[in-house]
Amino acid sequence: MGWLSRPATETQITHGRRLWLYAVAVLVMAFLVLPTLIVVPMSFSGSQYLEFPPREWSLRWYRTYLASPEWMQATWTSLKAGVLTMLVATPLGTLAAYGLFTARVGLGRLVFALLVTPIIVPVILVGIGVFYAYVQLKLVNTLAGIVLAHAMLAVPIVLMIVTAALKSHDMSQEMVARSLGASRLRAFLLVTLPQIRFSVATSAVLAFLTSFDEVIVALFVSGGPNSTLTRSMFNALRDQIDPTIAAISTIMILVSSLLLAVAQTVGQPRRPAVK
Amino acid sequence: MARGAALPITIRQVTKTYGRIHALDHVDLDIQSGEFLTLLGPSGSGKTTLLMVLAGFTRPDHGSLRFGEDEVIRRPPHKRDVGMVFQNYALFPHMDVAGNVGFPLRLRGVPRAEAERRIEAALDLVQLGGYGGRRVDQLSGGQRQRVALARAIVFEPRILLMDEPLSALDKQLRERMQIELRRLHDRLGMTTVYVTHDQREALTMSDRIAVIQGGGIMQLDTPRRIYEQPANRFVAEFIGESSFLPVERDGAGFRYGAHILRIAAPPPEADGHLLMVRPERLRLVAADEPGEDNHFPATVEDVVYQGDSVLVQAVLADGIRIAVRTAPTADAVPVEGAAVTLALSPADTVVIADR
Numbered sequence: 001m002g003w004l005s006r007p008a009t010e011t012q013i014t015h016g017r018r019l020w021l022y023a024v025a026v027l028v029m030a031f032l033v034l035p036t037l038i039v040v041p042m043s044f045s046g047s048q049y050l051e052f053p054p055r056e057w058s059l060r061w062y063r064t065y066l067a068s069p070e071w072m073q074a075t076w077t078s079l080k081a082g083v084l085t086m087l088v089a090t091p092l093g094t095l096a097a098y099g100l101f102t103a104r105v106g107l108g109r110l111v112f113a114l115l116v117t118p119i120i121v122p123v124i125l126v127g128i129g130v131f132y133a134y135v136q137l138k139l140v141n142t143l144a145g146i147v148l149a150h151a152m153l154a155v156p157i158v159l160m161i162v163t164a165a166l167k168s169h170d171m172s173q174e175m176v177a178r179s180l181g182a183s184r185l186r187a188f189l190l191v192t193l194p195q196i197r198f199s200v201a202t203s204a205v206l207a208f209l210t211s212f213d214e215v216i217v218a219l220f221v222s223g224g225p226n227s228t229l230t231r232s233m234f235n236a237l238r239d240q241i242d243p244t245i246a247a248i249s250t251i252m253i254l255v256s257s258l259l260l261a262v263a264q265t266v267g268q269p270r271r272p273a274v275k
Numbered sequence: 276m277a278r279g280a281a282l283p284i285t286i287r288q289v290t291k292t293y294g295r296i297h298a299l300d301h302v303d304l305d306i307q308s309g310e311f312l313t314l315l316g317p318s319g320s321g322k323t324t325l326l327m328v329l330a331g332f333t334r335p336d337h338g339s340l341r342f343g344e345d346e347v348i349r350r351p352p353h354k355r356d357v358g359m360v361f362q363n364y365a366l367f368p369h370m371d372v373a374g375n376v377g378f379p380l381r382l383r384g385v386p387r388a389e390a391e392r393r394i395e396a397a398l399d400l401v402q403l404g405g406y407g408g409r410r411v412d413q414l415s416g417g418q419r420q421r422v423a424l425a426r427a428i429v430f431e432p433r434i435l436l437m438d439e440p441l442s443a444l445d446k447q448l449r450e451r452m453q454i455e456l457r458r459l460h461d462r463l464g465m466t467t468v469y470v471t472h473d474q475r476e477a478l479t480m481s482d483r484i485a486v487i488q489g490g491g492i493m494q495l496d497t498p499r500r501i502y503e504q505p506a507n508r509f510v511a512e513f514i515g516e517s518s519f520l521p522v523e524r525d526g527a528g529f530r531y532g533a534h535i536l537r538i539a540a541p542p543p544e545a546d547g548h549l550l551m552v553r554p555e556r557l558r559l560v561a562a563d564e565p566g567e568d569n570h571f572p573a574t575v576e577d578v579v580y581q582g583d584s585v586l587v588q589a590v591l592a593d594g595i596r597i598a599v600r601t602a603p604t605a606d607a608v609p610v611e612g613a614a615v616t617l618a619l620s621p622a623d624t625v626v627i628a629d630r
Contacts, residue, residue, distance in 0.1 A: 178351075180353075180427070181356070
């Protein structure tokens with residue numbers, strides 16, 4: 001009662017008059033999150049089939065997952081692909097962002113636009129195109145092929161995040177550093193990189209997740225011993241409906257959320273203490 | 276800090292074009308060893324471009340630039356060994372004050388103990404002794420400026436470049452820093468090139484001023500000569516207040532209307548000439564005052580009280596407006612509409628080139 005009539009903003013609008021807004025916000029969040037979270041209880045089911053809510057509880061599907069050599073190999077492939085994608089895409093995207101930002105040439109906008117097309121073009125088209133190219137290059141079903149394709153999808157993300165960081169960075173600091181005796185490389189490493197490191201770290205996490213969560217391109221170019229986890233899950237869903245999928249999904253949700261949480265907390269530059 | 280040997284700077288035929296615009300147009304300039312030289316000009320005049328050429332951030336289309344005997348036109352900025360202070364200070368926020376000041380020493384591999392000693396000496400020099408551990412965001416604008424300065428001189432460069440370093444400070448602090456910068460220069464003795472659009476700053480600090488306009492040097496002279504004998508109308512208008520009266524050649528001399536001017540210094544050769552009158556050099560006198568001064572009868576149009584002085588707008592017989600600055604003492608201030616006589620001594624009667 002008291003809370004409802006208290007002002008929510010500087011303009012004296014009360015919480016009571018804001019109730020509809022809070023309700024909409026809760027609904028939107030529920031719509032975004034619940035479909036994902038529904039697999040969590042399903043993964044702890046003791047039954048043979050995917051069911052919600054589960055009638056009995058058990059960890060058997062987690063045991064099945066951990067005991068399966070196929071699932072373990074797919075997981076290992078996905079982790080390798082994710083880490084390698086991160087290691088390829090983060091430096092490349094950062095260099096591209098830096099180069100395009102400092103060069104300020106007319107072609108820069110065009111190059112920027114070209115570099116971000118992979119996330120604008122429907123991924124299915126990317127998958128088909130990459131597949132045909134890989135048939136020629138004999139890269140189908142290889143780890144290198146997956147990493148290259150995923151790096152193509154991750155570079156635009158790194159590029160955009162690092163460009164945003166550079167926009168709020170005072171580039172005259174680099175000029176000062178150079179006038180004080182630093183080569184361009186050292187000026188970047190000693191002055192600019194330390195100040196955009198949080199954005200670079202965030203983009204690295206997102207590059208990893210871009211690969212780790214990706215399924216469409218993986219369907220085209222990963223297979224055999226180099227099947228990614230997502231690809232194997234997709235196959236499993238088609239062949240037999242099995243709660244193992246729910247268990248793996250739950251683990252993936254956990255990994256992704258944790259990584260994003262880490263990126264969020266580490267990615268926030270320390271605010272100067274208010275005196 | 277040790278007094279490093281200063282270097283002279285020789286600029287020859289330096290030209291830089293951006294599209295069709297000549298940012299620098301065949302600039303020749305000799306800056307003497309240990310000199311405090313100011314590049315003064317309006318925005319877009321080319322003064323900052325010239326400084327960037329000196330620093331190595333702008334490569335001119337052609338021309339030669341020597342520090343001492345060395346040609347440096349192709350040398351990258353980090354190998355030129357010049358200290359530079361930027362307009363926005365550009366301190367490194369991820370380092371503390373000592374980290375900022377010590378940055379050039381770190382790049383040069385100066386041992387830790389010596390670096391610490393030199394950092395402290397540089398901070399003392401800019402009156403920030405003991406501030407080494409402060410974070411940059413804890414400093415006021417004036418203190419940041421001093422840190423930027425300490426960082427630019429700690430490695431004892433023989434040339435110091437400054438790009439409007441005081442423009443972000445308020446007026447009082449700016450005037451104090453002008454004196455301090457000049458003292459620091461005299462103590463360290465490095466060749467200093469200072470860019471500003473503030474004519475008073477240039478007059479206060481410089482050994483010589485290069486007035487720049489349209490990518491060229493209009494006049495290179497001491498502050499006094501620049502103010503009292505400007506080369507042309509642009510320089511006269513840019514520096515200080517002035518009124519201009521049309522003059523005509525009369526034999527060897529010049530006349531304004533029917534009045535033959537008494538002039539102390541011979542005017543420069545030019546196609547057209549103007550009489551430049553500084554408001555504070557005019558005196559209000561009785562019409563029949565004897566002497567050598569040039570007299571101009573006028574009518575007072577407007578009197579503006581400005582605290583330390585009174586600005587009188589008067590109209591000459593031919594309708595030309597002229598400004599007179601006079602002391603605000605009661606007997607010296609005329610009333611609006613009064614007929615007055617303006618006197619100008621021959622030394623202050625300066626005929627300049629129209630263009």
